[in-house]
Amino acid sequence: MNQPxxxxxxxxxxxxxxxIFGFDVRIDLSWFVIFFLVFWSLTRGVFPGDYPDLSPxxxxxxxxxxxxxxxxxxxxxxxxxxxxxRRKGIVVEGITLFxxxxxxxxxxxxxxxxxxxxIAGIGPVTSLALAILFRLCGSLAAQTGMGDAIVGVxxxxxxxxxxxxxxxxxxxxPLDGGRVFRAVVWSVxxxxxxxxxxxxxxxxxxxxxxxxLGAMQVLGGAAVSGLWLVFIGWxxxxxxxxxxxQELLQGMLAGYVARDLMSPDPEVVSAGLTVDxxxxxxxxxxxxxxxxxxxxxxxxxxxxxxxxxxIPRDVWRVSTAADAMTPLADCVVVSPSTSVADVxxxxxxxxxxxxxxxMEGVRLAGVLSATDVARWIxxxxxxxxxxxxxx
Numbered sequence: 360m361n362q363p364x365x366x367x368x369x370x371x372x373x374x375x376x377x378x379i380f381g382f383d384v385r386i387d388l389s390w391f392v393i394f395f396l397v398f399w400s401l402t403r404g405v406f407p408g409d410y411p412d413l414s415p416x417x418x419x420x421x422x423x424x425x426x427x428x429x430x431x432x433x434x435x436x437x438x439x440x441x442x443x444x445r446r447k448g449i450v451v452e453g454i455t456l457f458x459x460x461x462x463x464x465x466x467x468x469x470x471x472x473x474x475x476x477x478i479a480g481i482g483p484v485t486s487l488a489l490a491i492l493f494r495l496c497g498s499l500a501a502q503t504g505m506g507d508a509i510v511g512v513x514x515x516x517x518x519x520x521x522x523x524x525x526x527x528x529x530x531x532x533p534l535d536g537g538r539v540f541r542a543v544v545w546s547v548x549x550x551x552x553x554x555x556x557x558x559x560x561x562x563x564x565x566x567x568x569x570x571x572l573g574a575m576q577v578l579g580g581a582a583v584s585g586l587w588l589v590f591i592g593w594x595x596x597x598x599x600x601x602x603x604x605q606e607l608l609q610g611m612l613a614g615y616v617a618r619d620l621m622s623p624d625p626e627v628v629s630a631g632l633t634v635d636x637x638x639x640x641x642x643x644x645x646x647x648x649x650x651x652x653x654x655x656x657x658x659x660x661x662x663x664x665x666x667x668x669x670i671p672r673d674v675w676r677v678s679t680a681a682d683a684m685t686p687l688a689d690c691v692v693v694s695p696s697t698s699v700a701d702v703x704x705x706x707x708x709x710x711x712x713x714x715x716x717x718m719e720g721v722r723l724a725g726v727l728s729a730t731d732v733a734r735w736i737x738x739x740x741x742x743x744x745x746x747x748x749x750x
Contacts, residue, residue: 382441383453384434393458398426405515410507417508425512430456432489432520437461439485440478447474466704472546479538483524490520531565532558533598555603562599566592617702618695620735621717621725628662630654630681634670637680649714651723652684658723660684661716691715695724702727
């Protein structure tokens, strides 16, 4: 399943498994929930029901194999998105497996409907190809007498990959089918924002249908599968709404650059200023949450209150702003003409330091923070509300 984060980076969590084709592969802690649910259902339900003559130990081996290959299939699905994105010139930083499948973290959205369609469409095609491959493997295993265990695992994987392909082609954003649907509308209308609104509405409707179906299953006695459908439906509706808000935000920011929203001529502190003076004379007396740090050659870094917290209190009098600061090389540095959307994307990839130094050559022109952007959006919305009232 594709999520909006596959295109707009929000940070890669979890722990790293390794690298495939240059993409970091990580596992989110929530992944263990679905891993054990799938393993339990295969070991205690699916395989014992389909192959009762096999021993419990065989069911456990089948369940473990099926579960691992199921997640390998999800990884291949996300790799197909990542490889197609790379082919279209979009940088993909890695893949994370989590409770609902996987996310391929890309730095930006596709720039054309065609690219969107190719990147989204390759996922269901890959799952369908895997379904056919496992079906052929199961048939070959049955014909050559390899045993019911291998046939059972292959048959399950053929079914689940086919189900993933069908589920993902549903025209509800942010599923792959929803992204293809958005690409089609985008291509016809030439309006990406309108296409996103229609696709997210479809996604929220599809999520509601899943919630209703899940509730009906719960009332019919199938509590586990019903609650799972309700959870998936709620998750899709939430993501669809988040995608729409993100698109509206991008529309508001379109055409604006760092110079437009930054705080110009910011308050700075000397690299040699003691941390004690920094706290008492700046953080406690002024309203700013961060300060550019300057040395003899110009700006050398940025210091925040969080940076100061890492300095033990008993050494504040002998430690300096330079000791506490984030060095310039690790800061987000942009030019005044950098688009605000690109600045926000860079700040989101920089973890908790959600502020950027706006540099005009070697001169500090200003500072742009997520708070600055939020305040600007609030003002824009206030003006829009006022204009609506006057109408």
